[in-house]
Amino acid sequence: MAETVQQEMERLLTEAFNPTRLEVVNDSAKHSGHMGDDGSGExxxxxxxxxxxxxxxxxxxxxxxxxxxxxxIPGERVHALAIQASAPTP
Incomplete structure (x- = not known):
């Protein structure tokens, strides 16, 4: 079974950054029918x-x-991506 875009994003970010915290949230349902909604749900x-x-x-x-x-993924396969990136606090 092929990865979903969400799973692919999680994998790529984990491989690139080995994050201490990672949350990828699919907000597509909130934008159903709006500009950028391609009907994929992703x-x-x-x-x-x-x-x-x-x-x-x-x-x-x-x-x-x-x-x-x-x-x-950003701009090509995903219409909108909100990013909250931070470093761990010592």
């Missing part, structure tokens, strides 16, 4: 990720790192 996501790799990085740098790790 068009809108929120990612909350905490990883040491984000230490000393700005919010924009963290978001770029997440987008890079996800490859063609």
């Amino acid at each position: 068009s809108h996501f929120t990612v909350a990720i905490e990883a040491p790799a984000f230490a000393d990085k700005s919010r924009v740098e963290r978001q770029r790192m997440v987008n890079k790790a996800l490859g063609d």
